[in-house]
Amino acid sequence: MNDVLLRSLTPSVLGILVRRGADFAAAEDAVQDALLEAVRVWPDNPPRDPKGWLVTVAWRRFLDATRAEAARTRREQLLEEEPVRESAPAVDDTLQLYFLCAHPSLTSSSAVALTLRAVGGLTTRQIAQAYLVPESTMAQRISRAKRTVSGVRFDQPGDVATVLRVLYLVFNEGYSGDVDLAAEAIRLTRQLAAAIxxxxxxxxxxxxxxxxxxxxxxxxxxxxxxxxxxxxxxxxxxxxxxxxxxxxxxxxxxxxxxxxxxxxxxxxxxxxxxxxxxxDWVQVVEWYDELEQLTDSPVVRLNRAVAVGEADGARAGLAALARLDNSLPRYTAVAAYLHERDGDLTTAAHLYGEAAHKATNLAERDHLTRQASRLNSRRSAD
Known part of the structure; x- marks a missing residue:
């Protein structure tokens, strides 16, 4: 069984069902049923057209579920006017899913989870492991997200910036569990780049x-x-x-x-x-100037202060840093680095220790603690 193939086909199959009029939650359930059937059938009887096979099975599962609810009879009649099997372009359907999963009514965490599920084809268990939360918690998060976007129809172009923010969040999650989210984000962004x-x-x-x-x-x-x-x-x-x-x-x-x-x-x-x-730190500073104009972000200004310290000397970096809010994340760590570059080891050691206490990431906390210990050892030796 080719798991990669199934994952690559999932978004386009789901997109076809959604475009035909199925609400997102029902379509996603039908596609998951089709994937399970593929795992059972394909090893002994592989289809000549895998995508067409999945569309056919998923659509039948959706219709079966629809027929069981009298309130959906009219929708079923309208949807059945289209042929069951088709080879619709995957690009438009997949692109629609990106915008659906990045809907503004979703929180960032829900949008990321839904994107990994619907576009990435990951299981709830895999997503839960990646986020280090119980599978039941992630299942509830995804279910709420699906309910939120159910019934959403697109009559205007989606917001590309929102989709990109979601993909950037996926990338920044990095690696945990058995899912490499950084690699997954690259795969999804490649897919989006091919579509738009x-x-x-x-x-x-x-x-x-x-x-x-x-x-x-x-x-x-x-x-x-x-x-x-x-x-x-x-x-x-x-x-x-x-x-x-x-x-x-x-x-x-x-x-x-x-x-x-x-x-x-x-x-x-x-x-x-x-x-x-x-x-080339001078060019780095110039690009940070461009980035600051584009984003007006205090984090960009913090990183720019480091670049200024490298390009024009630690004193210039400290002067740039002094204009920023000292409550910014990593402000203290940057101050420690620049003070060390300026030769003030006592202040730098103290700030490294303070930054270590503020760090929320264990690897970063350990690194900052080692930096403080290194400078304290140098001071003792001197």
């Missing part, structure tokens, strides 16, 4: 590829977080970097700059540098 010609979709794909290319070097053999400047760049995935940069250049050539393209441009400058010392 939009420079920001390409920009997000480039950003994901460039970040993911560094994955193998981010964690040391003993499980510790490795900062970008200390990573073994020979472990970076050069093929992913090449694809990311090529994708980015094609997007930038469209001259419709967006935030994901700007972020990808910053990632590309890091990827281009053979060593941390060779990073």
């Amino acid at each position: 010609d939009h420079p920001e979709v390409a920009g997000l794909l480039a950003l994901m590829l460039l970040h993911h290319a560094r994955r193998a070097a981010r964690i040391s053999p003993d499980g510790n977080l490795v900062p970008l400047a200390e990573q073994d760049r020979s472990r970076w995935d050069t093929a992913a970097i090449s694809e990311g940069i090529t994708t980015l250049y094609a997007a930038l050539a469209r001259d419709r700059l967006g935030e994901y393209q700007a972020q990808a441009a910053i990632a590309a400058l890091h990827a281009d540098a053979l060593t941390a010392e060779e990073t």
